[in-house]
Amino acid sequence: MLVLTGVSKDYHGLRPLRVEALTLGAGDRTALVGLDQPMAETFVNLVTGATLPEHGEIVAFGQSTASIADSAAWLAVVDRFGIVSARAVLLEALSVEQNLAMSFTLDIEPLSDEVRARVAPLAREVELPEAAWARPAGEVGEADRVRVRLARALALEPDVLVLEHASAGLAAPEAAALAASIRAVVSRRRIALVAVTADREFAAAVATRVLTLEPATGRLVDRRAGLFGRLFS
Numbered sequence: 503m504l505v506l507t508g509v510s511k512d513y514h515g516l517r518p519l520r521v522e523a524l525t526l527g528a529g530d531r532t533a534l535v536g537l538d539q540p541m542a543e544t545f546v547n548l549v550t551g552a553t554l555p556e557h558g559e560i561v562a563f564g565q566s567t568a569s570i571a572d573s574a575a576w577l578a579v580v581d582r583f584g585i586v587s588a589r590a591v592l593l594e595a596l597s598v599e600q601n602l603a604m605s606f607t608l609d610i611e612p613l614s615d616e617v618r619a620r621v622a623p624l625a626r627e628v629e630l631p632e633a634a635w636a637r638p639a640g641e642v643g644e645a646d647r648v649r650v651r652l653a654r655a656l657a658l659e660p661d662v663l664v665l666e667h668a669s670a671g672l673a674a675p676e677a678a679a680l681a682a683s684i685r686a687v688v689s690r691r692r693i694a695l696v697a698v699t700a701d702r703e704f705a706a707a708v709a710t711r712v713l714t715l716e717p718a719t720g721r722l723v724d725r726r727a728g729l730f731g732r733l734f735s
Contacts, residue, residue, distance in 0.1 A: 503528055503662055503694045504549060510720070513544040518556070520720030521545075524713075526694050527663065531685075533705035534722065542666050542698040546587065549696070550580045553700035563661070575693035581615035584693075586648065586656030587666035587730040594640025597714070598630065598650055601639050624653040627690075629683045645676040649683070654686065663688060665697035669704040681707035 504526040505726045512518040520542050526532055537545055547553045548560055551567035560567045564581055569574045590602050600610045610617070625635055630649045639650060640649045648668055655663060665684070669677035681704050688695045699705050706713045713722035 503530070503563060505561040506549070506558065507561075507562060508720075509548065509555045510557040511548055511553070512545055513540055515540055517542045517717055519548075519559075520717065521715070521722065522720040524544075524722055528661075529692055529694055530711070531688060531695040531697075532711045532713065533699060533708040533709035534692055535699060536717065537698050537701070537704055539667060539670075541590065541717075543587075543598055545663055546585060546666050546699055549571060550583050550585070551576055553642070577684075581658055582661045584658070584660030584663045585666065586651045586655045586664065588651075588670070589666070590651050590654065592639040592647060592650060595638055597636050598639050598642060598646070599635045601619045601650055602653050602657070605654050607660065624657060627656065627687060628653045629679075636671070639704045644671050645680065646706070647735055648672070649678060652680075652684065652687075656691070660693060662694045662696065665695070665708070667699055668697065669699060669701045674703070676702045677701060678707060684708050 503525070506521045506524040508523040510518045544553070547570065548555055549562060551562060551570050553567055562583060565579070570579060595608070599613060599621050600620065602624055603610045603613055603617045606620055607617055625632070628649045630646060630653060634639065634646050669680060672680065685693070685708055697705060697708050702712070712724065714725055715722055
């Protein structure tokens with residue numbers, strides 16, 4: 503699904519984002535710890551082909567992101583990723599249902615029965631409380647807003663779900679419940695997951711492999727694999 507080799511990208515931080523080696527296979531669930539918000543945004547932009555590395559190579563679904571020829575080809579790649587990020591804007595005056603419906607159509611006032619029939623299973627799948635569906639998105643709690651973004655990320659049936667600090671700002675019980683929901687969704691859909699997070703408990707709950715980035719070298723280390731860790735490629 504995804505292979506990063508010798509990647510380096512300057513994002514005007516203290517040092518460039520470096521990833522020595524990372525491989526994500528079909529159905530893999532990997533969490534990356536040690537990337538702050540700007541670094542996480544850079545990582546997501548790199549793996550989806552929105553930006554290119556200055557050094558190294560990123561291969562997504564068998565194709566180097568550097569070889570993507572035009573916007574149509576890029577959209578074909580990025581549509582295979584479902585991205586859960588606070589950067590995904592919610593229209594706060596519109597209802598939760600309407601925000602979800604925008605994954606399928608811009609004809610949302612009023613919602614047709616056909617669109618509602620597509621929205622409802624998504625909302626239930628991410629365990630979004632039914633009482634929240636008709637409320638303006640700006641009035642629901644942060645945990646529900648994350649679930650709205652999760653549902654939108656799943657709407658086009660991606661092959662890889664990407665979480666960008668999804669649990670940030672959530673209380674520990676909310677983060678744990680979110681992790682359980684995501685784990686169930688990924689398992690049911692048999693899709694891959696890469697979660698960039700600063701929350702180690704969330705990382706351990708949502709993923710089967712938790713890797714810590716060493717920023718100076720770009721190595722990704724499994725701290726649970728022994729005193730010095732084990733490198734994954």
